[in-house]
Amino acid sequence: MFLVPHQILWTFKSFSLNNSYNVLLQSMIGSFLARAVVDEVLPPAFLSNRNNTHPGDGVVEKAVSLLSREHCTARLEKVWGPGDGRPVSELKAEMDQLLKEYLLSRELDEAASCIREMKASHFHHELVKRGVTIAMEEDGLDHTSNSSSLDAMAALFSFLVRNAIVSEFQVSKGISRLRKILPDLKLDVPAAPAMLDEFEEMAREGGCLPAKTTNC
Template identity: 30%
Template sequence: MESFDFNSNGYKVKKVFKSKKERYDDPEQQAEALYAKENGLPAPVKKHNSAEEAKAAAINSRNRSKSTSDLKPSAAKPKTSNVKADRKARSRGVSGCYSKKDGNRFEYGLDDYVNQKEDVIDESDVEDGGDLSEDYIDYVYSFDVEKVHGALKEYFNNGSVECALADLTVLLFDRESKSRMAKEVMRCSLDYDQGRVVQGYKLLCALLDEGHLSDRNVLSAIEDLLLELEEIIHDMPKARGFLGTLIAKLISDGVIGRIAFDDITSKLNHSRQAMSCALEVYMYLNNKALLKGKFEDCGAYAPLEVLRDQMEKILREFLLSGDADEVSERLKELHALHFHHELVYLVGFYALDRMRDTTMEKLAGLLKHLLNTGYLLESCIEPGFLRLFKELPDLVIDIPAAYSLCDVWVKKCKKSGLISDGLTEKLPKNSTRRNRTLSEGADGKFQYIDAAGEAMLVA
């Protein structure tokens, strides 16, 4: 059934438009639209009553055309099981709300919108399969010299290569940092003595073996050190000789090539110190025996067995010469303050082993001299005596009167002021063997009295 509109200038107008959008306020425009629709022609443009309506319509049309042009046609979405739940959520007005209301359950914006202006990372900026470009790495990271020096200082004190690798490898992030790491390891190795050069060489080889550094990084570090050698010598007077031995060792072991080192030296003809260092390198390469002697374990970096043998030699020479000053100089050359408690133990062992009162007096005087001159730390006295007390059950096998001899030794040390009353009380009194009664023989050697009352040699 057809419907008519009588509100437009008294004319009867047939309603043929289904939606309110298709209606026109002007009857003439509506008639034109009806004619166009019946004949398949484009509909006339709807006129607006005011400038504000025209402006609003233009803005809506522009926004609508802009949004549709940015949209990328996508394939039809498959029907999923949560469509009903999404529809319910949208009917509640949750979608598009602020985060406190919807709990971040929905994303803002259109689901099928694709941003065609996303930043694309150039693959050429990524080095070695990494995720960051070099420019970004240089901006974010910086080589922390203080952390490197702290890790190296700790390594030179404890000698643990594993701990040093764990501390240093986290500071490597690009080629420049690797070259600087090799340079700092070599530079810090040039200070103090040859033993530190040996430690630096071991750490450098560990970094190379693990793949953290390459021979190119080492060559770059050597070139920089040779260029700065004149300034380094002001702080480290022996740096040139130590650097020469280190470079010669690297070339001798095949870490770097001799031809590559020749290329570096050819660029440094203007530097007198660099050329002198290069001459020392070639001298060590021509004399492998001398180079081998430079990299033997020595000083505080030697194994404990080597240090123990050196201390035993020092004590044997002292028992022959009685020169306490010579012992002081020899201990100073060892640079083994951390192992001086072993010297205190060895002095006590020799006092028990020689079994002579004069020997005990001489050895007690030696400890007192070393303590007064500062070559022996007071903190090493107690650990050395406690170890001697602990070893008494084993010493009894070779020295039957070890407990009695140790009692005499402790009393002499207490009399000279070496030990305190508290340490004296820690001497074991009861042993698995019966106590021996000691007496001094005609030649000054201690003897013990057996059950029959006869004097017998202690050992």
């Protein structure tokens, strides 16, 4: 069972409203909230709204303080790291390289091995987001349903889900994040909305996502 967005927000609100934390816990949870903003799990408005409605909240004040520091993103990327202590920006660059190499080689086993070595299972939604974006850009206006980069990317994530390397939840979250940035994607790839729909359908057929349910 996975949390949906409103449950995630409720959980973070619970963190910030708990006044029983000692100073050490306030610092740790404040760092966690700040990192969540950097990783785009929480919108920045969450902290400003909490600060306005609950002034003096030590956890929120800690998070706001961390986000207000110079070079805060670079600093917070190293608070815990995405999996093995690397900055998020470094992991994203590695993902891009891996995905582009996969599209050239179409070697599923090699790509899967590299993804395992990243040790960033909770960040696989970013892998999905970047993979589909790269595939869209590769196909561009010449996209067809035959041997396209989008097909290859769907095949990769189907393989990863079947082998329990990437979860259905992470694929779903990646697609959800892509839908939020479709207006920007359309600037470079006008067919992006249709291509994302196609990828989602291929993902369902490949077992990456639960099958659609119909009401009888």
